[in-house]
Amino acid sequence: MSDALIMAGRSLRLSTRSPEALLTALMLPVMLMVVFVYLFGGAVDIGTTYVDYVAPGVLLLCAVTGASTTAVTVCQDMAGGIIDRFRSLDVSGTAVLAGHVTASLLRNFVSTLLVIAVAFGIGFRPHSSVGDFAAAIGILLLFVAATSWFAAAFGLGVRAPEAANSAMFFLMFFSYASSAFVPVRTMPTWLRGFASHQPATPITETIRGLLLGHPAPLPLGSALAWCIGIGVVSMGLAAVLFRRRTA
């Protein structure tokens, strides 16, 4: 446990030292928010203020891009000599990976707050109680944890950091093909089935519902089940891959 915290501290320190990564983590979300609201927003007519509709979607997309950097950092550790040093210091694979995931959570917490602040600046007005607001952030962070574990497993499964980077595109596809940016009913029929039943849609709908004070029922159960399911399966997969890589 304490090893995992030391590893998390390391990972955070390293992310502050790499300007491109920091830029990706902090600037990309803000840019996405601006792009969606001002560039695409004018063309999207969904009956409500688009900024209110899209802010939760951008939060999800940011979570995905932020969490996916875990794949690259994990992959870099495995490719270099440092993993041998950690192992010879008897640091467990779990601690190494949990450190990366914890750091990812903290990084994303900061970028989430930043995105919310920017959203406020350009007209986003949530209608929720403090409790609902906190619950929305909680679910978002649960999603970040699950996605980070998925990215960690992805980073263990590929050999080159460049390949690990593609985790981001894979995950971004799920956010785009969901109700994050446009309602599922506006999509072509063949896509609707997929879009309504993949994890990004219930998770976005839950966060959006909580932030905007939508009346129940929210797909909260489905959102939680996806987050926990992805997290648990990815942890198991990461454990197997770590053992195989270090055999």
Place this chain on the structure above:
Amino acid sequence: MGTTDDLAIEASGLAKSYKDVRVLSGVDLRVPAGTVFALLGPNGAGKTTTVRILATLVAADAGAARVAGYDVRRDRSRVRRKISLTGQFAALDEMQTGTENLRMMGRLSGLSRAEARPRARELLEQFDLTKAADRRVATYSGGMRRRLDIAASLVARPSVIFLDEPSTGLDPHSRLAMWQVIEGLAESGVTIFLTTQYLEEAERLADRIAVLDAGRIIAEGTSAELKRKVAAQRLDITGASRAAFDQLVRHFGDNAVHTDDGNLTLGVPTEGDAAEVRALLDAADPGRDLIADFTVHGATLDDVFLTLTGHIKETSHV
């Protein structure tokens, strides 16, 4: 107390294959505590695999090993607390400073924040890195990186230190500095197990040397003992001309332990006494016009290696 208590490393029958490639086929090792042991061999002999098995990072397919008194398989954590490993690739964070790397390793090996700080300072001093302490490792030279890497491995005061090719890739100046570092460590009483492709390095640093070739130990002993396995001396003969040299090469055939086309020189083993040397020269050059020059000197580990393996090690002059 049995004899095993005096051994820092004891391995028997270590075998390891990766897919269909047999890397180690039955390696036995005995390293007394407090000594320096060199595992000498060419690229691909299985040196790194041996080190990784002894350092608990890889499990052997067969055989057993005890390091610092514990079984590497059953008591992995206990072994890890007693050893350190420095591999061929620096196990450091490029984007952290020297101090930060050492403090992190200290914390991971169980030191408190307050203990890790002075330990890092102490090690930076010991390895002559105080000036670079607050610079990122990315700015370090190869020699500095290697020193910091060894420093990082020593944070928890291990009693058995594994160094996998500690001077590979270093320039001559840094290599010499590295040798002094290793000699300093040896004086502190720890056990050092190093691998090397360089005969000179093994000879200079190690109390005992094992020669590893194609996954087997083919000889073991002090450098003097190994040299005694071949003839004690070597006679080097220089041909008077290219034609004379070729004739000498034909005469000695397989007896020549080395031939050097450029300098027209070849070497043959000898006991070194005058009568034998005279007889060798007369037999090779009855007309007394082929040999321009000769020298007799003690056999080097290169001769040993050639005699033992039957093939010439890729030349790697230090």
